Amino acid sequence: MSWGVRGMTVRFGDHTALEGVSLEVPAGRVTAVVGGDGAGKTTLLRCLVGALAPDDGEVRRPDARRIGYLSSTSGTYPDLTVEENLAFSATAYGISEAETRERAAAFLDRTGLTEARDRPAGNLSGGMRQKLGVIRAMLHRPELLVLDEPTTGIDPVSRADLWWLIARAASEGAAVVLATAYLDEAERASWVLALDDGRALAEGTPDRIAAAVPGTIRTSTARPSGDAARRSWRRGARWRTWSPDGAGDAASQGDPVRPDLHDAVTVAALARELERSDVGGEAA
């Protein structure tokens, strides 16, 4: 069964948070929604789970009993212990006590939370709380698991644990959708939707998005000057410059690189930005 949204538009007053966005989320696949702050990731996820009603478009989602959701906060009760949080969620979703105990024990053990199971969620570190939030969201074997920035601000070890949980949910047949601002992380997903200012910037498998970058990207130690400066960005210690037609300009002095998802999304955002400024320039 495939869930998702089609032609979805959401407005908050005069501000359009999402415009005509579509996304298919089939069972067993991890889909990453990437974008910067204010790109519309949370709005899309909230519509998908039914916390927000869109102004236009269609949402296909399973019954509430078969949705798992981690909001941008961890969604756990700070004054309840890890076990109490899980027990509350299990009761709300109607899972048997035996199944809850078995699944919770396995997940807590795998993610290093067993020792903390009697601690109030409010006393856990950010990473532990997020892991608890994801375990809570997937405890009832949802068909659609929606996670809003589960790994933001989390250390690499906890992040690996979180990805184990995400992969486990997908292997159990859940359609997993997660929002993230980290492009390196989105590369681990099977499908990526990049959003920019409420609109879809690129969509596909990470490889396909990377392969579809038009022109050439070159890397250099110094920032190029002139017009090429508008098409360059820093990545690590070096600069990258995109030439839409691949022809020589200042950027051609650098070495060409094979673009990855990070480059592809940056180029897509740059292209849109340049198009906007050119149209604006012509209008002026």
Added chain:
Amino acid sequence: MIVKEFRQLRRDRRTLAMLIFMPILMLVVFGYAASFDVKEIPVRVLGPAAERVSAVLPDPFAVEDVDPAAGREEAVTALRDGEVPVVFLTTESGLTVLVDGSQLFIATGTKAAVSAIAERAPQGLAVDVEILFNPDLETSAIMVPGLAAMILLFVGTIITSLGVVRERQAGTLEQLAVMPLRPADVFLGKIAPYFVVAALDMVVVIVAGIWLFGVPFRGSVLALALGAVLFLFVTLGLGVLISSVSENQGQAIQLALMMLLPQVMLSGLIFPLSSMPAGVRWIGYLLPLTYFVEIARGVMIRGASILTLWPSYVFLAIFGAVVFGLATLRFRRSLAPAGRRRHEAEPELEAVAS
């Protein structure tokens, strides 16, 4: 720093409104209502010489009814049923003033006024003052039922008001909204614990009052329980209502206190309603606490029954229906998808697969 504080204060409109509104409220409450002086005491004059006595009764007594045919039995009934706080009963042997001891300030005022009358009266006029229900005019006897009422109000309104807003602040309200729980389940789940805690608290206070302070419990437990349940519905509903219109716990507490203060001051719990000017007294009659204080004192101290206190029960039931209804509606809105709140008139565009 000062400029920053003023800027923040200006943006927090509710606190600003409270800063302006509270002093005015306090002025009205304390200026007009906070008075222990009883200016007018409604009385009934009974017995053979009723007509003659009623004609000469000075202030603060205000004769409401005169019945030469009635005797002591009718006098006690009238006091128990709370029809009047004082009855002048004339007999062959003299004059007996029967006073409802559950109305402390009226009773004290009556005693003082009657001794003033006796001093001025011709020699040989015997005036007895008999205080019923609370003969020693114990403050604890009237404060314990009042305290029970306060506890229901406090737990019901303040503690409940924090419940929903805490979920909103922690981000768990949205989680609840997408869980397979009906709004009614969440609503009942939220208020049931406070209902139980408030009821237990009230039982503890009343039992402690009886054991430690010898407060009487003359009426039926069932009559008090029914009043408490009705009053709890009002206070819990008020709590949820406050919670659903507040952004954070601070705002909820502010609003809850604004609801509580006038109730405590104007319900007759501390200051007698009869000593308030009519312009303020009517506010007291719009407050649910007024009616529960009436029920608690009536049932416990005077042994009044539901049959005589029924108007208070009816008022509480009406308050309960209105406040609880509004709270349910607001709560449903809090749990509804946000878009539907923005565009309630828009057609349903979602297709939810089952």
